[in-house]
Amino acid sequence: MRSQYARRVQVLTGAMLLIALAIIVQLTRIQNSPEAAVFRQQAENYAYEWKTFYPNRGEIYDRNGRLLAGQKTVYEIGVDLTTVRDPHAIAFAVSRELGLNYDNLMNVIQNPPEGLSYLVLADFVDAQKALNLQELKRALQEQASSGTLGGLTGLQFKAHPQRSYPENALASNILGFVNREGKGYFGIEENYDNLLAGNPVSVLIPTDPNKAYEIPRVPDGTTMILTINRDLQAAAENILDKALLEYGAQDGTIVIMNPQNGELLAIAVSRRMDLNNFWNYGTIYHNATEFNPAISKTYEPGSVLKILTMAAALDTNTVTPATTYLDTGSVLIGGVTIQNWDRNPWGVQNMLGCMQHSLNVCMVNLATQMGANNFYTYMDAFGLGHLTGVDLAGESAGRLKVPGDSDWYPVDLGTNSFGQGVAVTPIQMMAAVSAVANDGRMVTPHSLFAMVRDGRQYNVPAQFAGTPISEQTAKTLTEMLAVSLEAESSLALVPGYRIAGKTGTAQIPVNGFYDGSQTNASFIGWGPIDDPQFMIYVWLERPTSSPWGSETAAPVFSEMAQKTVILLDIPPDFIRQQIASQ
Amino acid sequence: MNIPNINFIHAYRVAPWRVQRQWIGNALLLVVVLALVAGLYLNVTSRTAIAGREIQDLMSAIAISQQTSSDLHTQLASLTSASAMEQRARLLGFRPVTSEDLQYLVVPGYVAPEPVNLSSNALPQLSALTIPPEYNQSLLDWLDDRIASRRAQ
Numbered sequence: 001m002r003s004q005y006a007r008r009v010q011v012l013t014g015a016m017l018l019i020a021l022a023i024i025v026q027l028t029r030i031q032n033s034p035e036a037a038v039f040r041q042q043a044e045n046y047a048y049e050w051k052t053f054y055p056n057r058g059e060i061y062d063r064n065g066r067l068l069a070g071q072k073t074v075y076e077i078g079v080d081l082t083t084v085r086d087p088h089a090i091a092f093a094v095s096r097e098l099g100l101n102y103d104n105l106m107n108v109i110q111n112p113p114e115g116l117s118y119l120v121l122a123d124f125v126d127a128q129k130a131l132n133l134q135e136l137k138r139a140l141q142e143q144a145s146s147g148t149l150g151g152l153t154g155l156q157f158k159a160h161p162q163r164s165y166p167e168n169a170l171a172s173n174i175l176g177f178v179n180r181e182g183k184g185y186f187g188i189e190e191n192y193d194n195l196l197a198g199n200p201v202s203v204l205i206p207t208d209p210n211k212a213y214e215i216p217r218v219p220d221g222t223t224m225i226l227t228i229n230r231d232l233q234a235a236a237e238n239i240l241d242k243a244l245l246e247y248g249a250q251d252g253t254i255v256i257m258n259p260q261n262g263e264l265l266a267i268a269v270s271r272r273m274d275l276n277n278f279w280n281y282g283t284i285y286h287n288a289t290e291f292n293p294a295i296s297k298t299y300e301p302g303s304v305l306k307i308l309t310m311a312a313a314l315d316t317n318t319v320t321p322a323t324t325y326l327d328t329g330s331v332l333i334g335g336v337t338i339q340n341w342d343r344n345p346w347g348v349q350n351m352l353g354c355m356q357h358s359l360n361v362c363m364v365n366l367a368t369q370m371g372a373n374n375f376y377t378y379m380d381a382f383g384l385g386h387l388t389g390v391d392l393a394g395e396s397a398g399r400l401k402v403p404g405d406s407d408w409y410p411v412d413l414g415t416n417s418f419g420q421g422v423a424v425t426p427i428q429m430m431a432a433v434s435a436v437a438n439d440g441r442m443v444t445p446h447s448l449f450a451m452v453r454d455g456r457q458y459n460v461p462a463q464f465a466g467t468p469i470s471e472q473t474a475k476t477l478t479e480m481l482a483v484s485l486e487a488e489s490s491l492a493l494v495p496g497y498r499i500a501g502k503t504g505t506a507q508i509p510v511n512g513f514y515d516g517s518q519t520n521a522s523f524i525g526w527g528p529i530d531d532p533q534f535m536i537y538v539w540l541e542r543p544t545s546s547p548w549g550s551e552t553a554a555p556v557f558s559e560m561a562q563k564t565v566i567l568l569d570i571p572p573d574f575i576r577q578q579i580a581s582q
Numbered sequence: 583m584n585i586p587n588i589n590f591i592h593a594y595r596v597a598p599w600r601v602q603r604q605w606i607g608n609a610l611l612l613v614v615v616l617a618l619v620a621g622l623y624l625n626v627t628s629r630t631a632i633a634g635r636e637i638q639d640l641m642s643a644i645a646i647s648q649q650t651s652s653d654l655h656t657q658l659a660s661l662t663s664a665s666a667m668e669q670r671a672r673l674l675g676f677r678p679v680t681s682e683d684l685q686y687l688v689v690p691g692y693v694a695p696e697p698v699n700l701s702s703n704a705l706p707q708l709s710a711l712t713i714p715p716e717y718n719q720s721l722l723d724w725l726d727d728r729i730a731s732r733r734a735q
Contacts, residue, residue, distance in 0.1 A: 061700070066662075070655055070659060071652040159646075159649060160649075161652060166660040168663070170664055170665070223700065225697070225698060449697055450697075455702040566684065
């Protein structure tokens with residue numbers, strides 16, 4: 001009996017061993033079969049996935065740490081089609097909260113594109129609206145009887161950042177904007193797009209949650225600190241808006257720069273856009289140059305360019321301030337008669353009177369005496385016809401015709417000397433005239449003060465664009481311009497501060513001829529002249545109350561300068577002299 | 583004298599029930615060892631899975647915190663924007679200052695404010711530069727590695 005049991009056990013054991021052996025053999029065979037290699041490959045394909053981590057876009061601050069561009073949270077609202085319980089409820093709630101069409105929503109939820117399990121209903125939804133929907137979803141879930149799902153089951157919310165501009169339209173022409181794909185357009189956003197956007201990091205992430213993986217460190221985009229002073233920018237925009245109304249000008253620009261280092265403190269333009277609604281771009285601007293005319297729009301500057309002609313004449317020793325000439329009211333050059341702005345003769349004048357009365361005949365004489373070669377060499381050194389290198393996207397180079405160009409005629413030497421027949425941008429004029437304000441050294445205008453990356457701030461040093469004139473010439477001309485303004489009791493004067501400057505009134509060429517009824521009125525000035533802290537350029541396009549720069553742009557300059565000295569804490573001259581004497 | 587004892591010991595040693603017990607004991611030992619290894623493996627993998635999930639949760643929490651911080655920062659900037667502050671100042675009865683309102687005093691030692699400095703201490707390293715394989719390999723991965731390295735040799 002016992003041996004019988006033993007025999008059975010042995011047989012059973014043998015059978016089980018055989019089965020176990022067969023299983024092992026089969027396992028080994030499957031593991032090493034060609035099909036196994038295919039499956040292994042498929043498993044490896046799904047074992048890891050590439051995931052890209054996008055850094056937060058860098059913020060933009062003004063020089064005093066005021067946020068000009070940051071991030072806000074918005075939501076993508078979608079439906080998980082596999083868990084939707086009540087499409088009607090979802091379509092109704094979403095259409096009501098977001099103002100979308102109910103029928104369209106119902107249609108896409110009930111007839112989704114083939115193969116989709118998740119459908120985006122709306123993106124970039126305001127946080128408050130998304131919160132309202134989330135609360136409604138929660139409330140419906142709570143009201144649902146136990147064990148059942150709420151009406152908005154399947155509605156999903158995904159938060160993500162979006163560029164936000166807390167100052168809305170303020171300095172919009174400087175900042176530019178970022179579209180929904182994260183690309184920067186215009187201004188700082190375009191010029192420093194790569195730095196602001198940062199570097200996305202792509203890493204292979206195991207899909208198996210049991211496997212730990214390295215967390216990539218994705219540094220945020222570089223934060224920018226601008227040279228712009230927010231309060232000064234706001235004041236410039238207010239003053240410009242008032243000036244446009246007061247003088248009936250079509251458009252206008254005010255640029256404020258530190259002439260000693262090229263830091264742009266404010267750039268106000270008349271057409272501004274709420275950057276949070278950048279899709280209105282097409283309705284506000286007709287072409288790209290209107291976004292920031294201060295750097296993009298070229299025009300004939302008129303008499304403000306006489307500063308450069310006089311600088312060249314003084315620097316080449318063609319004249320001194322005391323040099324006199326007989327002004328007959330007109331002069332012939334290249335077969336064309338050039339007249340003064342009032343078409344009158346001014347008799348014997350020295351160079352001070354020449355600048356004070358803004359005499360075209362005088363300028364033509366100076367250009368002729370120094371010669372075309374000298375004149376254009378200086379204009380080239382002042383940067384006319386060249387980009388200034390300002391760090392804002394969309395700068396135009398302007399145009400300076402020179403002898404040898406197919407469209408240059410001898411008369412151009414005469415007209416160019418008083419600012420006609422030459423196309424410049426306001427920022428070019430600022431850069432060129434900075435040489436006069438800054439002891440002969442011309443600055444490169446810039447709007448970036450510093451960059452912050454990984455917690456460290458890197459300040460941007462001032463850059464200089466050459467020394468077109470000597471220090472002595474610069475000081476002499478500055479004094480001449482200051483005395484000119486004081487002698488004619490210019491509306492540009494600033495009580496308590498000595499300033500230097502020059503008006504400009506330029507006729508506008510229309511279809512090849514100058515339109516006598518429309519002008520570009522401008523004024524460029526700087527102060528205090530012994531230690532220049534600001535240079536202001538005012539440009540009013542087609543003012544209707546008066547065509548003259550002395551009656552429109554000059555008082556705007558004065559108002560802007562008075563505001564500037566307050567906001568920049570620049571004491572009047574006698575206080576500074578007191579401090580210096582102590 | 584000793585012959586009976588020798589026979590008894592030999593008989594004890596070769597007793598069938600004793601051989602069976604030895605086999606059973608060995609088999610049980612093997613089962614216990616396997617159970618220990620399996621338990622250890624289960625313990626390690628479950629802890630790894632929990633840690634992985636915690637890391638993902640923490641990463642998500644960091645992202646949400648950063649987003650919230652940016653959001654609040656921007657909201658604060660909106661509330662203190664130039665237009666908002668001017669409006670509030672006017673409501674409180676203030677008006678823009680003019681040059682006639684100002685009186686300048688010489689204050690010895692006064693230093694004019696400098697532009698902002700947003701430098702901060704360098705951010706802490708949020709992740710190890712490399713994770714040694716011991717921390718992300720399963721037992722089978724390790725075995726695979728060893729076999730592969732042996733084959734390579």
